[in-house]
Every structure is written in C-alpha cells, then in structure tokens.
C-alpha cells in the first residue's frame with residue numbers, strides 16, 4: 001500500500017475493501033466526500049478564497065442579492081398573494097447565499113413575514129457555520145425535500161449542489177458501455193482498465209432530487225433555480241470524463257489528498273431537463289445572461305459608489321469573474337423550473 005494513500009485516508013475498512021474488490025467511480029466518490037470519518041464534506045470542507053475552491057456567493061454579495069430580486073419579481077407577478085412561502089436550499093455551504101438573500105427579503109416584510117427557510121445539508125461542519133450565519137431567521141434543517149411542510153408558494157434554490165453529487169462513469173470497451181472501476185494498479189490507486197476510451201457519466205441522484213422537485217411543484221405554486229457548471233447535453237455537448245478534483249484551487253488527481261479535496265463533475269443539464277415534469281416550464285440560460293438581466297451592472301455601480309477604491313476594485317474583479325465568458329459567465333448555466 002503506498003504510504004501517501006495510507007497517510008491521507010487512514011481508514012482501514014476502506015483500504016481492506018479496495019484491496020480485495022474494486023469500487024465503482026460513484027462508490028469511490030461517495031467514500032471520498034461522505035465517509036463519516038474521512039469524507040471531505042463530513043470533516044473539513046474548505047471553500048471560499050482561502051479554501052480549495054470558491055463559489056459565486058463567496059465572491060460577492062451581489063450574487064445573492066440578484067437571486068433575491070429574481071424571487072421578489074416572481075412574487076410580485078403572482079395573481080393572488082400567497083399565504084405562506086417555503087424557501088428550500090440544497091447544499092447551502094457556508095450559508096452565505098441564503099444570508100445575502102434574506103438581508104434583501106427583510107426589506108420586503110410582505111415577503112419575509114410569510115417565509116420559512118429549509119436547508120438540506122449533509123455536512124455537520126457546514127451546518128454549524130450555517131447556524132451561526134443565519135441565527136435569528138426562521139430556518140430549519142431537514143434531510144429531504146419531503147420533510148418540509150406544505151406551503152402555498154415554494155422556492156427551491158441550488159448553487160453548485162448538483163455538481164457535488166457522486167457520478168457513475170462508463171467506459172466503451174469491447175463494443176459495450178462498462179461501469180468504470182477504481183482499484184489498485186501497481187500499488188497505486190487508479191482507474192482500472194484501458195485509458196483513452198470513450199467515457200460517459202450518469203448521476204443517479206439527479207433523479208431523486210428532480211422527482212422530489214416535480215412532486216413539490218405539482219402541489220404548490222413556485223419555482224426552482226439551479227446554478228452549476230455544465231452543459232446542455234441535449235444540444236450537442238457530450239460529456240466525457242468530467243470528474244474534477246480541486247485542492248487549494250489547483251486541479252489534482254482524484255486519488256490525491258482523498259478526503260482533503262473537492263470532487264465534482266460538469267452537470268448534465270440535458271439530463272436534468274429531461275426529468276422535469278412536462279406541466280412545468282423550464283428555461284436554461286448562462287449565468288452571464290441571467291445576472292446581467294437582473295441588473296448586475298447597475299448594482300455593481302451603486303455599491304462601488306459607496307465603497308473605498310480598493311473595495312470597489314475587488315467588487316469589479318469578482319463581478320467580472322461571474323460573467324466573463326472566459327471565467328464563469330458561460331461555463332455556468334442557470335436552469336429555472338416554474339409552475340405554469
């Protein structure tokens with residue numbers, strides 16, 4: 001067993017398991033992210049500028065503020081005022097997006113006073129951070145969408161949640177798609193089988209969440225907003241090997257730093273869209289177009305006018321990253337699903 005691996009994972013059952021039988025890619029990712037003792041999200045998920053990677057809400061408050069405006073616009077267009085609103089966030093991370101949205105909602109008591117927030121978060125470490133950041137707001141942590149109480153209007157939001165879910169990969173060998181496996185090759189953890197063969201992916205958890213979202217939006221008015229990096233595979237993009245490992249903002253091998261680095265995949269928006277119940281309306285756009293339409297430039301100008309020059313410069317840099325086609329602007333997509 002290579003020392004590097006033993007040192008980084010330190011979990012006998014897993015090593016024994018791997019040395020006796022290979023794991024599928026999904027099983028490997030589940031272990032690396034969710035193992036109760038060693039999983040990245042269970043112990044030390046570190047994101048933000050000082051961590052392994054950063055997300056849009058961690059870059060600037062404007063991201064959450066504009067998402068709040070999207071929800072307020074929807075609310076304003078409702079033909080009859082709602083009696084209750086559930087706002088459900090999947091994978092709220094450090095709670096920053098929700099905190100920024102709630103700050104805006106508090107200025108609209110007709111919205112805020114009807115609100116119950118539900119957070120679905122697997123990481124005990126992140127739950128603690130969320131608890132501190134969102135203290136004083138009507139927030140409850142639940143395990144699944146089905147655990148939330150019925151509401152007249154429901155909003156579901158997920159930023160960089162679907163990319164964190166474990167994927168299965170398949171390799172084209174001997175005229176068949178075969179499940180890709182992970183095991184030991186010459187004493188090192190690696191993918192088994194031939195390299196340089198076509199690869200595709202599937203994410204069984206997409207179905208679980210999409211069925212729950214469909215169900216909820218069939219019994220309540222409302223909308224879901226899902227933001228992630230990935231492509232609309234229905235219009236010609238084909239996903240090969242999109243499994244990505246990031247450690248301290250640098251791409252690494254999935255087999256380095258196990259439990260100490262993030263693993264994610266490019267979201268297959270075609271697969272997500274195909275799961276949406278046909279009675280619901282869907283719209284897919286780029287993060288760039290979505291944020292610009294919500295008034296990103298105007299909000300940036302207003303904030304910069306009040307900020308000292310170094311803060312204004314930092315804001316402009318963060319906003320440029322969110323919308324530049326060479327950065328997150330077109331890589332990230334926004335899928336909205338709305339009741340008719």
Ligand SMILES: C[S@@+](CC[C@H](N)C(=O)[O-])C[C@H]1O[C@@H](n2cnc3c(N)ncnc32)[C@H](O)[C@@H]1O
Pocket residue numbers: 041045055056057058090091092093094097120121122123126158159160161164165
């Ligand atoms: C990439 S982070 C994004 C965090 C946050 N949405 C943001 O934009 O900063 C993924 C989040 O999803 C959570 N997560 C990952 N897998 C999960 C699962 N199966 N169930 C619930 N939460 C999960 C992680 O703990 C983390 O909070």
